Amino acid sequence: MGSSILELVHINNYVMLAAILFAIGVMGVMFRRNTIIIFMCIELMLNAVNLLLVAFSTMHSDPGGQVMVFFIMAVAAAEVAVGLAILVMIYRNVKSVDIDILNKLKW
Amino acid sequence: MSKIAFFVLAFLSIFSAMMVVFSRKPVHSVLSLIFCFFTIAGHYILLNAQFLAAVHIIVYAGAIMVLFLFVIMLLNLNAESEPHKTSAGKIAAVVSGGLLLLVLVSVLKSTDGLQLSAAPDSQVGMVKNLGMVLYDKYMLPFEVSALLFLTAMIGATMIGKKELD
Numbered sequence: 655m656g657s658s659i660l661e662l663v664h665i666n667n668y669v670m671l672a673a674i675l676f677a678i679g680v681m682g683v684m685f686r687r688n689t690i691i692i693f694m695c696i697e698l699m700l701n702a703v704n705l706l707l708v709a710f711s712t713m714h715s716d717p718g719g720q721v722m723v724f725f726i727m728a729v730a731a732a733e734v735a736v737g738l739a740i741l742v743m744i745y746r747n748v749k750s751v752d753i754d755i756l757n758k759l760k761w
Numbered sequence: 762m763s764k765i766a767f768f769v770l771a772f773l774s775i776f777s778a779m780m781v782v783f784s785r786k787p788v789h790s791v792l793s794l795i796f797c798f799f800t801i802a803g804h805y806i807l808l809n810a811q812f813l814a815a816v817h818i819i820v821y822a823g824a825i826m827v828l829f830l831f832v833i834m835l836l837n838l839n840a841e842s843e844p845h846k847t848s849a850g851k852i853a854a855v856v857s858g859g860l861l862l863l864v865l866v867s868v869l870k871s872t873d874g875l876q877l878s879a880a881p882d883s884q885v886g887m888v889k890n891l892g893m894v895l896y897d898k899y900m901l902p903f904e905v906s907a908l909l910f911l912t913a914m915i916g917a918t919m920i921g922k923k924e925l926d
Contacts, residue, residue, distance in 0.1 A: 658881040659807045662764045665875050671771045671804075673865040675778055681858025682782035685851055687844040690833060691787060694794050697825065698778055701801055704817075708886075712808045715882035717894040720813055724895070727820050728906045732913035734825045738832050739921040745836050752844040 660713055668709035675702035689741055689751045693734070700730050767807055774800040787838045788830070795826045810886030 675698060682695030704723045711719025745751055777800065780793035798821045805814035846854070884890050895903055 658809065658883060659763050659767060660877055660881055663767045665877065666869070667767070667771070669869050669875070670866065671774070673862060673869060674775055677858050677862035677865065678775070678778045678782060680861055681854055684854035684857060685782055685846065687846055688787060688838070690829065690836075690838070691781070691790050694781060694790060694829060697821075698781060698794065698797065701798065701821075705801055705804055708805055708808050708810050708813060712810065712881050712885060713877060715879075715885050717885050717891055718898075720810055720886055720891055721895055721899050723813055724816060724891075725899075725902060725906060727816060729909065731820055731825060732909050734828055735913050735917045736920065738828055739917040742832060742835070743920050750844075751836065751838065754844070 658712065660709070665709060665713055668706065672702045672706035672709075675699075675705070687753050689744075689753050689756070690738075692753060693737055693741070697730065697734070700726060763807060767804075770800050770803045770807070773797075774804070785843065786840045787833045787843065791826060791830050791833060794829070795822055798822050798826065805886075808886065809881075809883050812886055812888045812891050 679695045679699035679702060682698065683692050686692055686695070704726055707719045707723050707726075711717065711723075741751065744756065748755055774797055777793045777797040781790045781797065784790050784793060798817065802814045802817045802822075805811075805817060845851075
């Protein structure tokens with residue numbers, strides 16, 4: 655077997671990459687008004703965390719982290735199915751995916 | 762070699778993640794996100810997590826993103842119907858996102874405990890090893906996730922169907 659990637663690339667690089675991806679996701683949530691794109695940015699944040707979990711799991715040779723990522727993916731799939739159903743329902747009622755229209759629960 | 766691969770993949774993931782946020786057409790956002798997920802799967806392969814790389818491509822690129830693409834095409838969203846924030850709102854979003862990144866990076870920089878103690882076991886992410894753990898130690902959560910999917914399926918059908926008169 656070849657040497658592990660973590661012996662060539664320091665774990666800090668993975669931490670930075672995950673932090674950047676997470677920050678892009680947070681920025682996207684605030685930047686856009688299209689609800690579907692906001693949803694996609696949330697997926698991006700989930701993936702940044704998943705990447706970090708896998709990196710640390712490899713670093714410590716602990717399969718628990720990768721099992722956790724597996725469950726996060728399962729929950730994300732369920733979340734997307736229900737969330738997109740809600741979005742389609744909202745679109746059917748108000749004919750828009752603009753998040754600023756959906757402010758009835760805000761105040 | 763792997764090092765170059767890591768930096769190329771990292772650049773591509775960050776670039777495509779930016780494209781998700783900044784592209785004008787929603788379909789382009791979805792396609793960038795699919796590309797971003799493929800680069801993340803590449804990271805998983807580099808980290809010797811073959812099982813997760815396969816699951817990631819199947820679940821995200823195969824199921825979740827197809828769902829997104831389907832909904833965007835179903836709702837007929839395009840650049841004209843796309844709502845935009847005011848310029849002040851956009852600048853505020855970028856600045857606060859940048860500040861969050863700054864805080865994260867400065868906190869993570871101040872840690873110095875992240876050292877590789879021993880050479881990582883390259884077999885950890887293989888299907889055999891993960892299967893042994895998943896069906897032994899994490900058996901109950903695995904079963905409960907089946908229940909979660911059942912609930913999600915029922916919920917999505919209930920919400921998505923036409924309202925009864």
